[in-house]
Amino acid sequence: MTTVSHTTLETVARPSIRPTEPQRRSPMRGVRRIPGWVVVTLLLIAVVYPLFWLLTGSFKTQNEFLNNPTWALPEDWTNLDNYVEAFTTGNLGIYIKNSILATVPALALTIIFGVAAGFALEVMVWKGRGTVLLLFLAGIMVPGQMILLPLFTIYFQTGLTGTLWPLIITYTAIGLPLTVFMMATFFRAVPREIFEAATLDGASIYRQFWSIGFPMVKNAIFTVALVQFFFIWNDLLIALTFTNRDDLRTIQVGLLNFTGQFGQVQYGPTFAAVCVNVFGTLIIYLFLNQRVMKGMTAGAVKG
Template sequence: MPRGSTARPRSTAIPPSTDAWVTGNIGQYLGNSVAAVFPALALMLLLGVAAGFVLEVMVFRGRGGILLLFLAGIMVPGQMILLPLFSVYFQAGITGSLWPLIITYTATGLPLTVFMMATYFRAIPREVFEASTLDGASIFRSFFSVALPMARNSIVTVGLVQFFFFWNDLLIALTFTNSSQLRTVQVGLLNFTGQFGATQYGPLFAAICINVFGILAIYLVLNQRIMAGLASGAVKG
């Protein structure tokens, strides 16, 4: 090499997927989404299915009014509850955790879940539950041994719909995550532009692909189970 010439250092290009996973902390954001969405989904399904069973199968005074209250919850805009909920969570001292997301997701998903499950239980013949009662089954045994297996297809369907609502949420997660360690994947994707700059689209697109491919895989698996369950139920009668 001639004297006085300077050698240009060899550039070590980092793949966009590695840059998004390591530098962009997309793995931590995905973990936060899993830790917030799946507990909320399980709690919402348990409470929603039980409430739908009680409001439709059991007979008591005022059940129609309670169901109307749940239906009214569907019409409440989410923007109206953010500020009161933030004040409550701040006074309770849980703003530095994922509990605000879990509680909010569970509460916002209950109205639609209760309505859909009550509609499904309405289509089940009452003779099925009367037969279980005559056989000596309690109300809890009828719920866990009779209602849940028969409502399996509906539970998976409702769970899939609510999963996409929770996973793709940005407004609630952006309101209640006050640190970078608590960001969900949607909030993390929103901050990718500021972290990598407006011109470096590679890490941003790689993070989006990681998120989309994971959701697509879950959808394909659950969708096949729904179709298989509906077909087997139709054959068995």
């Protein structure tokens, strides 16, 4: 019979505990990240600095623009005279109102017609839908500059000039091809079994569109609506062609002729007007950013 010593039993019963050594980070790992940090920093400066320069310029007086260095900060950060002058003397409020009156109806018509056409082209089965989709795609390749003169002649003959209707109709027609194509792509990701089940339950095609199809692509609608909103709001060429009076100018056309209304270049009110336009659209984008990201990923995955 083998005798095992007490010390040997304790050694076997007690597991050996070794202190864990902290993982050492390779110094080269931080060095490899330096180029990435430099690129991100440069991009951040390129994006943020113009906005900061624009904001500081909106608080400067005319004397500061002419006598102080370009990079100098404003002497009075509470000076709102430039914003007041932009809205009163510069008619910035009228320009913003005209932009809203032209953008909202055009955007609503583009979304409603585009979503309905995308639903009909992708969900409904009918002869010739592929040809119709190709016709919409062909509309994307037509430059907008080619149709301005014929449209101006038509609007003049029909008596629509002198109103905002030429802008609304033109924005809707130009925005429809891209909207239809994008919405057809998003509807392609919706499982067909949902619409088949709704048909078996007795839902009409209109009920399927408003109660099933439209809510299921709402994130995609936000994405398309935001893209079309920035196109319409930032348009200059179309608005400049069809607005023949000062009280019909949109904000982009108003900013183009802004400095000429003061007899000389008034930098402060001009910077203030540009700030209202830029930061207003930037806030809208930041507020709807998550919706846009969801809409982009929704169209990239097959359901």
